[in-house]
Amino acid sequence: MQGLHKVIALSILTSLLGACGKPPQQAMLEDTGREVILPLHERFLSESLTLSQQAQQFCALAKRDDTDLAAMRGKWLAAMNAWEGIQNIQFGPVTEDNQAWKIQFWPDRKNLIARKTEQFVRRDDAISLPALQKASVVIQGLSAIEYLLYDKPADALVSGVPGHYCEHLSAAAMNLHQVAERLYQGWHPKGENYLARWAQPGEDNLDFPDANASVSAIIETLVYGVERLKRDKLQRPLGLEEGGQPNPYLLEWWRSQQSREAILINLHSLQMLYSAGESVGLADLLAKRGAEELANKITADFDLAISAIASLETSLFQNHSDPAAQEALRELYDVLGRLLSALKREVPSALEITLGFNANDGD
């Protein structure tokens, strides 16, 4: 009998320990940081390194042909895809000294990338990394490399009279790698460890004075990401607003025709930031706070959005006006609208968090 009591007492104790383990908010911050944010940055770091190495080799060739250009473009694509994975993360090292500007300039309504690049390469002296870093941020990263590899300079690069284009390519790839390194070091526990700053909120923590502020950073990232997808990546370039006219030159990565892929990657990474995969993410936090239905609805909408964009077989630049594409894009647009409203209003309300006070003032 006594033995049975012991067993019962032990099992109660075990279940109590399980219940009190790590507070769900803490688990969510630590897991999302370790399982999502850090690996995504690691990928960007490694792809940017490969791109930079490829650019040095490419420019060292005595003669370049279309195969070399295709290989060069392949490495740019991989680096660009890795960037799309972290593009929407709006807090942490990326905000220090505006790293995102150095990586991508978009939308480019005034064709500044082409104009500034052409201006920059018209020079007598060679283009070094420091020279590029002193130039406009518009031509320092992925956007400039896309112009070099997919627009007018591409011909010059393979025809053997590249002028300063290859030096620009090489310097921009190196610069990109430096930025990626800075971001990775910024987050990494062995570097500046922003992960800890984020996951350990407190009164003396300027960025995260309480746990709600840390959780808000993820919600704001999701809101920003979905808003950007809906408005900047779909509505404006495709003229989805009332009376809107399509302007495919406002699509992201229109030169390489990668806007569809970029949307797909954004959605996958936003969903990862939301769920933290198999670990404890924002979705689990919602469920633990009694908002399981809302959590599942958001998961389902991310899935719907992903299948809508994945169902398109060709690039948005070429085929956005095709009726089948139009239908899928409309559906995607509507799903994003639902997601946005859930993330902006229902999620903060379920977690008793206010997103922005002065930001919503309007005075």
Added chain:
Amino acid sequence: MTATDLSRRTLLRLAGGALVLGAWPALAATGARVYSAATDHQNRHFLCCWSEGQLRFQVPSPGRGHDVILHRPSNSSVFFARRPGRWMLILDADSGAVKAHIHAREGRHFYGHGTFVRKGRYLITAENDYANGGQGVLGVYDCADGFKRLDEMPSGGVGPHQLVTLPDDQTLAVANGGILTLPNAEREMLNLDSMQPSLCYVNSDSGQLLGEYRPPHHQLSLRHLDVNDQGQITIGAQFEGPSKQIHPLLFQHRGEDQLQALSAEPPVWQTHRHYIASVACAGDRVIATSPRGNCISIWQRGEFRALQKLNDVAGAAFNTQSREFMTSNGRGQLVTLGKTSLQLNGRVSNLKWDNHMDITT
């Protein structure tokens, strides 16, 4: 125990125990005081003074406040209602005791800002003459006679917002936002297509309009401004046009034919998300806050210098003693712009600091 001690304790208790924070740099040492309107997490509004790591006073407010200015001759803090509020509260700057509660004249409401002229003898406020279709007027109040309203004059446009006094202590620089709102339509903007924002100079004695300057786009609503000791105005805009457009949001003016846009690359303006909440200047330095962009931009001699990230930042003021700018945000934080980084001066965890602040040393 003095009355001040008692009220301070009571107020601190009301505040739910403001957090007394460790050793804060700069402000804690100098005893500088910060004045600001605030809202708590239960959506109750207060008028506050913070100093040396804690609230000196936290007075319940009749509604949501906006700006506050210090009247040194009478040691008062004058808090203005956020538009379309119709109250103005004059509090003792030390204790927070209410010295006067002024109601807007019939047919007028406040826009949340005011300034003093003539060594603090007169208070000039931005008001809406909504009874006559929404013309902007400047109310004149006698600070030596219980803030009695003496007169009014045209602001030179619709929707006058912030105004400052030039170093001559007489000329007013007024940011006319250009947006028509009427109390029966709450805060709805009624004239976005035809709005005509302007920076106007007005003689506070005669009411004469001395000059009017329009921004390069008619939907760049000019709202907040500051003046340096040379009489140079820096004015911040909120863009009400298509959000895909990128426009400079800060302009300077001192005698030129046109407003001079501050110089920065497009991404700098993009980061502000079309919205400047406060402008503060000192000598050739300027800071502007954007709660939508979660950033503070730093400018010198008309050129962009740096950007600092701070969540929901809005209030901004210059501490004349430490020679540093200070900012406040919706997370209850007070943050000084150090030479290279932001320094946290303190936090009142249950308060969200509203749009503007003032500092005394």
